Amino acid sequence: MAKVFIYPATSLMLxxxxxxxxxxxxxSAISVRDHIQTAGFESPPLQMTPDDPKKGLKYAAVEVPSGxxxxxxxxxPLIEDADAAIIVNDSDYAFGCMGCARTNELxxxxxxxxxxxxxxxLYPSTEEEGVTFVRSIRSFLDSLKDGxx
Amino acid sequence: xxxxxxxxxxxxxKYVFVESPSFTPSDLAIKAYxxxxxxxxKETCFGLQxxxxxxxxxxxxxxxxxxxxxxxxxxxxxFPPGDNRRCRSNLGGARPGYFGHxxxxxxxxxxxxxxxxxxxxxxxxxxxxxxxxxxxxxxxxEKLRQIIDSEVN
Numbered sequence: 001m002a003k004v005f006i007y008p009a010t011s012l013m014l015x016x017x018x019x020x021x022x023x024x025x026x027x028s029a030i031s032v033r034d035h036i037q038t039a040g041f042e043s044p045p046l047q048m049t050p051d052d053p054k055k056g057l058k059y060a061a062v063e064v065p066s067g068x069x070x071x072x073x074x075x076x077p078l079i080e081d082a083d084a085a086i087i088v089n090d091s092d093y094a095f096g097c098m099g100c101a102r103t104n105e106l107x108x109x110x111x112x113x114x115x116x117x118x119x120x121x122l123y124p125s126t127e128e129e130g131v132t133f134v135r136s137i138r139s140f141l142d143s144l145k146d147g148x149x
Numbered sequence: 150x151x152x153x154x155x156x157x158x159x160x161x162x163k164y165v166f167v168e169s170p171s172f173t174p175s176d177l178a179i180k181a182y183x184x185x186x187x188x189x190x191k192e193t194c195f196g197l198q199x200x201x202x203x204x205x206x207x208x209x210x211x212x213x214x215x216x217x218x219x220x221x222x223x224x225x226x227x228f229p230p231g232d233n234r235r236c237r238s239n240l241g242g243a244r245p246g247y248f249g250h251x252x253x254x255x256x257x258x259x260x261x262x263x264x265x266x267x268x269x270x271x272x273x274x275x276x277x278x279x280x281x282x283x284x285x286x287x288x289x290x291e292k293l294r295q296i297i298d299s300e301v302n
Contacts, residue, residue, distance in 0.1 A: 008249060010249045011224075011249065011253065012164070012166060012222055012224045012249070012250055012253045012254075012257075013222065013253050013256070013257065013260050015223075015224035015225065016222040016223055016224055017260070019223065020214075025224075025225070027224070027225060028227065029162075029224070029225035029226050029227040030225060030227075031227070032227025032228065033161070033162070033225070033226075033227045033228075035227075036155055036227060036228060036232075036234075037155045037157070037158050037159065037160075038155065039152075039153060039154055039155055039158075040152075040153050041150045041151065041152065041153055042150065042151040042152065042153040043153070044234065045234045046234060047153065047234075091249075093248045093249050093252045094249070123256055124256060124259040124260070124263070125256075125259070126259070127259055127262045127263075129259065130256075130258075130259030130260055130261075130262045130263035131262065131263045131266045132263075133259070133260070133263055134260060134263030134264055134266070134267060135263065135266075135267070138267065
């Protein structure tokens with residue numbers, strides 16, 4: 001079973017397809033769960049502590065806004081842990097504020113820097129594209145054996 | 150600073166989305182309760198949220214998937230249901246964060262169709278479409294020039 005980072009990290013269909021074909025999807029829910037289930041000091045609303053932007057320094061320079069570094073403290077460890085990645089490029093809903101947009105760029109960059117197996121796709125808009133989407137993901141996931149291509 | 154003691158520590162939460170012509174969220178909830186041994190099951194308009202021990206959740210999810218594998222989709226959730234920080238009963242108004250689900254729910258029937266086609270292995274892989282789906286093909290320069298010329302003239 002390989003650990004597969006999904007982008008967008010909140011994607012329902014990617015998370016489902018990766019799990020359905022026998023691998024472990026790494027999405028933002030995993031990091032958020034770790035955050036909110038760790039005891040410490042209260043830091044509402046989302047339990048992002050002042051330490052998180054510091055952890056993000058591993059992935060982004062100090063002059064990068066703390067919002068990007070805070071988000072990277074969620075996504076960075078997942079990317080490091082991943083054996084492969086699936087990227088859907090036209091995920092417009094993942095674009096929020098500039099923090100989200102810049103984090104998205106950095107996430108894609110870091111995935112490609114890791115030199116791990118990657119598949120890039122677009123969301124399907126017809127039934128034929130749905131077939132191609134699912135088949136591409138399945139053949140990509142079938143090519144991963146316990147984390148190595 | 151206040152001490153933070155997490156609730157539902159060590160638990161896992163999963164969303165179960167249903168886009169099926171044969172099953173409603175209520176059907177899934179009843180099936181889940183039949184095999185549940187103490188997990189928290191919340192019925193929603195799109196399906197279920199299940200919180201509890203990871204092994205038990207996996208068992209329930211596997212069972213629910215078998216009901217209609219092509220139309221039931223599952224994903225992880227970070228917060229447990231009803232968490233004060235995310236539940237709209239405390240925040241007021243619509244809960245943020247469902248835009249992605251709303252968008253993808255509209256495309257799930259393409260995925261269901263794709264999953265159905267996996268059973269019939271006769272359909273060949275569509276290479277040109279696969280290439281097209283990897284990258285949006287930008288507007289060719291010549292075509293752009295033609296458009297500009299047609300507007301100018």
